[in-house]
Amino acid sequence: MKEIKSIAVLxxxxxxxxxxxxxxxxxxxxxxIDMTDDEVDAFCAxxxxxxxxxxxxxxxxxxxxxxxxxxxxxxxxxxLCVVAYPKDVTAIENTGAFDGAYHVLHGTLSPMNxxxxxxxxxxxxxxxxDGVEEVxxxxxxxxxxxxxxxxxxxxxxxxxxxxxxxxxxxxxxSELEYADAVTLSQALGRRTAL
Amino acid sequence: MKEIKSIAVLxxxxxxxxxxxxxxxxxxxxxxIDMTDDEVDAFCAxxxxxxxxxxxxxxxxxxxxxxxxxxxxxxxxxxLCVVAYPKDVTAIENTGAFDGAYHVLHGTLSPMNxxxxxxxxxxxxxxxxDGVEEVxxxxxxxxxxxxxxxxxxxxxxxxxxxxxxxxxxxxxxSELEYADAVTLSQALGRRTAL
Numbered sequence: 001m002k003e004i005k006s007i008a009v010l011x012x013x014x015x016x017x018x019x020x021x022x023x024x025x026x027x028x029x030x031x032x033i034d035m036t037d038d039e040v041d042a043f044c045a046x047x048x049x050x051x052x053x054x055x056x057x058x059x060x061x062x063x064x065x066x067x068x069x070x071x072x073x074x075x076x077x078x079x080l081c082v083v084a085y086p087k088d089v090t091a092i093e094n095t096g097a098f099d100g101a102y103h104v105l106h107g108t109l110s111p112m113n114x115x116x117x118x119x120x121x122x123x124x125x126x127x128x129x130d131g132v133e134e135v136x137x138x139x140x141x142x143x144x145x146x147x148x149x150x151x152x153x154x155x156x157x158x159x160x161x162x163x164x165x166x167x168x169x170x171x172x173x174s175e176l177e178y179a180d181a182v183t184l185s186q187a188l189g190r191r192t193a194l
Numbered sequence: 195m196k197e198i199k200s201i202a203v204l205x206x207x208x209x210x211x212x213x214x215x216x217x218x219x220x221x222x223x224x225x226x227i228d229m230t231d232d233e234v235d236a237f238c239a240x241x242x243x244x245x246x247x248x249x250x251x252x253x254x255x256x257x258x259x260x261x262x263x264x265x266x267x268x269x270x271x272x273x274l275c276v277v278a279y280p281k282d283v284t285a286i287e288n289t290g291a292f293d294g295a296y297h298v299l300h301g302t303l304s305p306m307n308x309x310x311x312x313x314x315x316x317x318x319x320x321x322x323x324d325g326v327e328e329v330x331x332x333x334x335x336x337x338x339x340x341x342x343x344x345x346x347x348x349x350x351x352x353x354x355x356x357x358x359x360x361x362x363x364x365x366x367x368s369e370l371e372y373a374d375a376v377t378l379s380q381a382l383g384r385r386t387a388l
Binding site: 047 | 200211212220222227234236240243247248257258280284
């Protein structure tokens with residue numbers, strides 16, 4: 001059967017979303033046909049609104065719709081939790097086990113993918129260490145995440161600041177984003193000095 | 195953590211898609227942040243294009259971007275396969291086991307939900323039965339689908355047209371949309387006279 005072009009084009013857009021395959025994308029595209037014009041307009045407006053309002057916090061690099069994010073404005077800066085991506089902030093916040101501030105690197109060190117320290121949000125981390133007592137490195141427990149943790153420890157420990165790593169309660173090779181709240185909470189509680 | 199409003203609004207839109215829960219919707223919304231402006235514009239354009247180009251075929255009620263769909267234009271009208279929704283046409287076309295034309299009811303009879311024959315695309319079905327030798331009723335094998343099949347059989351058989359039902363190779367209570375091609379193909383092949 002010849003596909004209707006506009007449906008195929010929309011399905012291709014949906015399949016750019018994480019975890020969406022060809023079949024799911026087609027289901028989504030077909031569901032759009034059943035939406036009202038107003039609903040589609042609202043969908044578009046919401047897409048554009050996200051792009052125009054969400055930016056990176058000037059201090060920590062997390063998503064915000066202001067210039068400085070709510071967490072930077074309200075949390076104590078004595079403990080800084082360093083994560084690779086904004087979604088990891090959400091994961092840790094969902095545990096309720098941490099009440100300090102965050103710093104988002106937007107990636108991890110990866111010689112394979114040519115990601116060097118200059119590509120990560122590290123300069124701004126070094127610039128905000130004044131008054132910080134502990135830096136908790138909460139990158140994924142995989143090769144790149146470990147390498148990033150070791151790199152940060154070598155950089156920050158000489159400044160007399162404690163650098164810790166979340167405990168390997170999370171199994172090696174898995175993704176922080178999918179860890180359940182209890183596991184992630186324990187990993188925070190059992191963090192070890194680097 | 196306070197959610198960013200525009201992300202929450204977009205996630206609410208994504209959760210209107212079939213099978214998308216709160217967590218998945220948030221993942222999709224976060225993925226949009228990482229898209230370029232051009233990609234978001236293209237996404238919006240694709241959404242609106244589907245709404246503006248896709249309409250219902252004047253003859254069979256299937257989706258089309260013209261006035262009459264490609265299947266109505268090219269297929270023999272001796273056999274008509276009656277389905278509840280356009281997605282069911284796609285499912286049957288994917289089996290390759292049927293080369294006749296279709297008729298889409300846009301629903302099934304449901305006294306519980308106040309859906310009567312007048313709410314379905316049945317008038318246009320009755321108007322196109324001239325020259326039709328067989329009507330195959332391929333609604334879901336559940337209570338509503340069976341009721342619709344029996345209703346159509348009572349309406350059409352008096353006109354001297356053979357009315358058949360796809361075989362119950364598909365297990366009772368399951369959904370046509372998700373049947374694998376082999377099962378659906380066998381169900382078409384073993385259809386029984388009503």
